[in-house]
Amino acid sequence: MIQLDLTGQVAVVTGGSSGIGLATAELFLHAGASVAICGRDSDRLARAERELRERHPQAQLLAARCDVLDAADVAAFASEVEKRFGRADMLVNNAGQGRVSTFANTTDEAWREELDLKYFSIIRPTRAFLPMLRNAANQGDGNAAIVCVNSLLALQPEPHMVATSSARAGVLSLIKSLAVELAPEHIRVNSILIGIVESGQWRRRYEADGEAQAAGQSWEDWTRELARKKHIPLGRFGRPEEAAQALFYLATSLSSYTTGSHIDVSGGVARHV
Structure with a gap:
């Protein structure tokens, strides 16, 4: 088994108070990284912080309430991370859930909410942490990476989730575009495509x-x-830790020659080749 020492590196996980985000934060802490997590629900965030500190008493951990759709919240979170840790090496964009709706019953407001959530839960944190990621990329053999949690719906849309499927496909394109744009700066951008977790x-x-x-x-x-x-x-x-392991791989130097790519974590349900 490969043992990776992330001491001195900082991982940021949005939506880190439960599920995939919490499992990912745990993997980073286990590898020695300092970790910053955020979430909208203060009570859930407090529980997550308590659990992580109980399992990792020496952890360098920051837990901050933040709505990733609020530009001011995200800017404040990034500022807090920089003040506490002085850097950010890895950003995991993990926020949002699926909307069950067909074209016939999806209102204009629902379309806007879905597109806003799927796009800006990536755009705002990426924009806020990009200066720190650039600094990390410029430090010798530094690893700078952005990883996004996306859905298999991006490639395999479902008619009963029309808005989510459409938004997920757009996010896949966004991630590819970011990867191409940021590659010359040695910042890698990848994603995972989850099925049911x-x-x-x-x-x-x-x-x-x-x-x-x-x-x-x-x-x-x-x-x-x-x-x-x-x-x-x-x-x-799937289990949260199974998705987390794929995120950990893409965020760390284990995947140092991988960018603009995605890992299918769907239990084999994908029909495409």
């Missing part, structure tokens, strides 16, 4: 399923049944 959103759907609750169906059985219905070849949902 266990999350609070899916837990809430399970708890709201009256039939499953009445039958005493376990979470494991419920997700396996849903995976079968959705034709996921591996027969289960």
Whole structure:
């Protein structure tokens, strides 16, 4: 197993208070990096910080409330990271959830909300941390990287998620454009394309399923049944740590010759070659 020492490097994870973001922050801390996480929900963020500090008592950790769609919040978060750590080497853009809607029932307002979330959850943090990433890239053998959590919907759209699918495809193009633009500055930009990954959103759907609750169906059985219905070849949902491992690879020097690319983390559900 490759052991990577990230001591002296700083990783920033948006949406870091739960799920994939929290699992990613944990991997960075385990490798010795200083980590800054942010999230909109103050209570959830406090719980995440407490959990991380319990597991990593010596951690160099910053947890700050931040809405990535608020330019002032993002600027303040970047300023706080610079004041605390003096640098940022890796930025993980991880925010947003899917919107279930068809073209017929998606309003203009819903379209704007979806496009705003998917684009600006990447644009604003990237813009705010880019000066620090440039500095990191210029420091000898420095590693500077941006990694974004995207969805398989970018390549394999679903009609019942028309707005999200469209936005995800646009984000894939944005990431490729950023990779080309920033490559001469030695800043790598990549993404992962996730399928269904266990999350609070899916837990809430399970708890709201009256039939499953009445039958005493376990979470494991419920997700396996849903995976079968959705034709996921591996027969289960992904786990946050599995997506996190792909993010960690793309954010670190393990992928030093990779940019403008994506890793499929969908359990084999992708139909494209």
